[in-house]
Amino acid sequence: MTVTETETTAAGTGTRPLCAAPPRHPRPDGEDRYTISEVADLTGLSAHTLRWYERIGLLQHVDRSHTGQRRFSNRDLDWLELVGKLRLTGMPVADMVRYAELVRAGEHTYEQRQRLLRATRENVLSRIAELEETVAVLDHKIDYYADARRASDRGPA
């Protein structure tokens, strides 16, 4: 299901000069100062949630304009993308905050970060396994209903 992905990202998402990788971000580095509502649109998170993320430390202190309004960077966008992925693994926000703290703490936390990611990876794999089991159960039931309906279409015995 994720099979087509590499191709899709590599090729033809639109009309773009050959060999130019699609830009990772809507604006190039150096001009990357997004308002909160832009980021809300880009990430699907609400502005409220973005502020809240910053308050709880899930988002590094976001840069501000001279009047105090948030200006998000491409790095913030990358981070939010990762957060988004982790979020849909069901990782609690508190754990993500812990990871964010490690990132902020500097390079000497590489080992801890790696361990955390490895553990998460294992969790995700077992969730996938559970979900696959669930699909099997669903298929089983769907088939059951299909049979039952076929039988009753021909009229009860």
Added chain:
Amino acid sequence: MTVTETETTAAGTGTRPLCAAPPRHPRPDGEDRYTISEVADLTGLSAHTLRWYERIGLLQHVDRSHTGQRRFSNRDLDWLELVGKLRLTGMPVADMVRYAELVRAGEHTYEQRQRLLRATRENVLSRIAELEETVAVLDHKIDYYADARRASDRGPA
């Protein structure tokens, strides 16, 4: 962690005569009157949660002893197993209640039930796809940290 699962369920979870499928339930039909705490142990749900499930209609009215205590049946156990599976797909309890209502409503809801299950199946598949994407991202990061650590083990350039 759950990696060995398929094998484990297929073979040798214990010492059982060849060719005898492991019993689907701890007690044979006809003797299936489990107390709430037995069911709690079997399902991993708390007694509170079981009572709550019944109250909100996620569990059909459970049979009672002459003194009013709940006595769960093998069917209840089966249903709870399905509920458990659906729960870890992230399906909201309210949706499961709706399905339960269809089941209670009788055979003429087969089609609706099937539709509901099919929709759920699709959801689960896309969740699996998302999780696989996430694993890819995690792998990517884990590799990154591995490289970085190897580099710094040899001392910074």
Added chain:
DNA sequence: GTCTTGCCTGGAGCGCACTCCAATTCCCTA
């Protein structure tokens, strides 16, 4: 008999992840 254990009920409380509010300030366009 009384003690302990397990179960019953309705209703309150909790933790998580947002989500919204009110009052105020800022930015942009005309």
Added chain:
DNA sequence: TAGGGAATTGGAGTGCGCTCCAGGCAAGAC
């Protein structure tokens, strides 16, 4: 320079899925 939409803040509120509590009944062990 006026007006309207977008941003700021701290703090309160919401919805979900439990989770716990108080007060009480029933049955087996001593």
